[in-house]
Amino acid sequence: xxxxxxxxxxxxxxxxxxxxxxxxxxxxxxxxxxxxxxxxxxxxxxxxxxxxxxxxxxxxxxxxxxxxxxxxxxxxxxxxxxxxxxxxxxxxxxxxxxxxxxxxxxxxxxxxxxxxxxxxxxxxxxxxxxxxxxxxxxxxxxxxxxxxxxxxxxxxxxxxxxxxxxxxxxxxxxxxxxxxxxxxxxxxxxxxxxxxxxxxxxxxxxxxxxxxxxxxxxxxxxxxxxxxxxxxxxxxxxxxxxxxxxxxxxxxxxxxxxxxxxxxxxxxxxxxxxxxxxxxxxxxxxxxxxxxxxxxxxxxxxxxxxxxxxxxxxxxxxxxxxxxxxxxxxxxxxxxxxxxxxxxxxxxxxxxxxxxxxxxxxxxxxxxxxxxxxxxxxxxxxxxxxxxxxxxxxxxxxxxxxxx
Numbered sequence: 001x002x003x004x005x006x007x008x009x010x011x012x013x014x015x016x017x018x019x020x021x022x023x024x025x026x027x028x029x030x031x032x033x034x035x036x037x038x039x040x041x042x043x044x045x046x047x048x049x050x051x052x053x054x055x056x057x058x059x060x061x062x063x064x065x066x067x068x069x070x071x072x073x074x075x076x077x078x079x080x081x082x083x084x085x086x087x088x089x090x091x092x093x094x095x096x097x098x099x100x101x102x103x104x105x106x107x108x109x110x111x112x113x114x115x116x117x118x119x120x121x122x123x124x125x126x127x128x129x130x131x132x133x134x135x136x137x138x139x140x141x142x143x144x145x146x147x148x149x150x151x152x153x154x155x156x157x158x159x160x161x162x163x164x165x166x167x168x169x170x171x172x173x174x175x176x177x178x179x180x181x182x183x184x185x186x187x188x189x190x191x192x193x194x195x196x197x198x199x200x201x202x203x204x205x206x207x208x209x210x211x212x213x214x215x216x217x218x219x220x221x222x223x224x225x226x227x228x229x230x231x232x233x234x235x236x237x238x239x240x241x242x243x244x245x246x247x248x249x250x251x252x253x254x255x256x257x258x259x260x261x262x263x264x265x266x267x268x269x270x271x272x273x274x275x276x277x278x279x280x281x282x283x284x285x286x287x288x289x290x291x292x293x294x295x296x297x298x299x300x301x302x303x304x305x306x307x308x309x310x311x312x313x314x315x316x317x318x319x320x321x322x323x324x325x326x327x328x329x330x331x332x333x334x335x336x337x338x339x340x341x342x343x344x345x346x347x348x349x350x351x352x353x354x355x356x357x358x359x360x361x362x363x364x365x366x367x368x369x370x371x372x373x374x375x376x377x378x379x380x381x382x383x384x385x386x387x388x389x390x391x392x393x394x395x396x397x398x399x400x401x402x403x404x
Contacts, residue, residue, distance in 0.1 A: 033370040036359035038322055039306065043351045046302035046344060047295055048231060049337040054212035054243070054292040056284045058203035059276070062176045064089060065198055066191035067169040068097060072199075079182045083174045083202065090183075090199055092191060094170035101163040108156035115149035122146045178204035179282075203286055208279040210243060210255065212292045213270035222296065225346075233297035241275040243284070244291040253278045257294070293337075303345040309357045310335060310343045317343070320363055322354040322371060330365045 070092040077089045121142045129139045174180065181201045191197040225231035233239070237258060243251035255277035264271055275292065277284060284290070310333070311318050317335045320328050333348030349355075354371070356363060363369055 033368050034359055034362035035372045036322070036328075036356045036363060036369045037373065038354040038371055039309070039357050041303050041305070041349050041351060041353045041355055043301040043303060043349075045298055045300050046304065048297045048299050048302075048346075049339065049344070050214070050218070050294040050296045051337050052212045052214060052292050052294065054210045054275075054290050056286055056288040056290060057209040057211050057274075058178070058205055058286045059207055059209055060176050060178065060204040061286075062174075062178070062202045063198055064172060064175070064200045064202060065196040066092070066172070066193055068092060068166050068191075068193050070094075070096065070170060070191060072185055072187055072189045072191055074187055075183050077174075077180055079180065079200075081180060083177065083180045085174055085177045087174045088171050089174055089180065090172040092170040092172065094167055097163070097167040097170055101160070101167050104156065104160040104163040108153065108160050111149065111152040111156040115146070115153045118142070118146035118149040172199060174202055176202055176204055178202045205282055205284075205286070206279040207276050208284050208286075210241070210275050210277060210284070210290060210292055211272065212274075213265070213268065213272050215270050216264045219271055225299075226297070231297045231299055240295040241277075242293040242295075243277065244293060245283075246289060251277070251283065251290070299344075299346055303349045304339075304342040305333075305335075305345050305349075305355060306357050307338065307341050307343055309355050309360070310345075311360075319345075319349075320356040320360055320365070322356060322369060326368055326371070328356065328363045328365055328367055328369050 073091045073093050075090055077083055077087065083089065122139075125134060125139045125142045128134045129136065179202065181203070183200050184198045185191060189197075191199070222231065222233075226233055237256055239257040241255045241257060243255070245251060255275040257273065258276045259272075259274035261272040273294075275294075305319060309319050311320075312335075316332055318330050318332050321331045323329050331348055331353075333345045336344035336346055338344075356369075359369070
């Protein structure tokens with residue numbers, strides 16, 4: 001029995017040692033390289049789109065206020081309706097001002113009668129002064145009285161015109177054409193010219209403005225790009241602007257820039273801008289918040305990179321590139337607007353760069369990788385509709401990302 005146990009030990013120990021050695025060799029073997037799929041960057045002219053928040057503003061706003069004192073008798077217009085320039089809106093009690101007009105008319109008649117009598121005196125004195133019946137002093141006094149009477153007539157006529165004007169103010173009319181808002185006062189209210197009682201507001205909605213602003217740093221970068229030739233910008237009135245509504249839909253009409261403030265707001269550090277849009281259907285309303293997409297020129301050499309390939313951090317944006325040695329390298333890039341799932345990249349890339357779009361979670365900078373066909377990774381197509389390379393060779397060519 002001791003002999004059998006000894007033989008078993010002699011046989012088992014070499015077997016266990018071999019098994020353990022085999023396991024050790026397997027554990028010491030190199031792990032497989034992470035598999036990634038790529039898209040090859042190709043530069044192409046892309047439209048430079050700047051996305052900024054904006055607010056709609058009426059192209060003209062008129063506050064209709066009382067210009068005479070009186071009791072508001074009635075509201076003539078329909079609240080919230082379109083009115084024409086000169087259309088009656090309110091009626092103020094005209095009786096007091098009509099009486100003032102009559103008094104001014106009577107004063108004018110009296111002044112004209114006095115002036116006529118003074119003219120007759122002058123004509124009569126002309127014959128008497130020749131015969132030396134009256135003195136020169138008396139004649140000069142008659143001429144002065146006639147001139148004073150004529151001045152009184154002019155003053156009375158001006159007072160009558162003022163009375164008629166005030167009487168016309170009792171019928172409050174629309175100074176501009178547009179949409180009249182609700183009335184601020186009701187019938188029976190006392191309105192005052194001294195305090196300028198607000199009666200209603202009229203807003204012209206077609207065309208209409210969209211106000212927005214751009215930071216001074218963005219404007220400085222834009223000017224630098226224009227000076228360097230990396231961005232071609234049209235004239236101000238030819239810059240097209242598209243509006244995205246609050247529900248995510250695009251406004252049907254395209255507007256154009258018509259104002260750029262040349263000073264920077266000290267409080268916000270931004271420059272004010274404005275675009276004008278046609279608004280025949282009254283889709284855009286004053287005070288409405290929208291997002292403006294500004295076509296700020298064309299970049300002759302730009303890139304569109306799938307959104308999932310770009311890493312955004314507080315320090316900036318970056319992508320992972322596969323270099324000629326099949327090593328993953330982090331590359332800082334400058335991104336612009338996001339369109340249809342792709343970032344516009346204006347700096348940091350070169351044509352032919354192999355950008356990793358899948359497998360990023362398994363890749364570390366400086367580590368080797370294996371490029372696999374994008375079809376096996378179920379990669380989405382590029383913005384231009386082209387897929388990633390189907391061969392893992394570093395020299396493979398793929399259609400470029402679409403221009404923005």
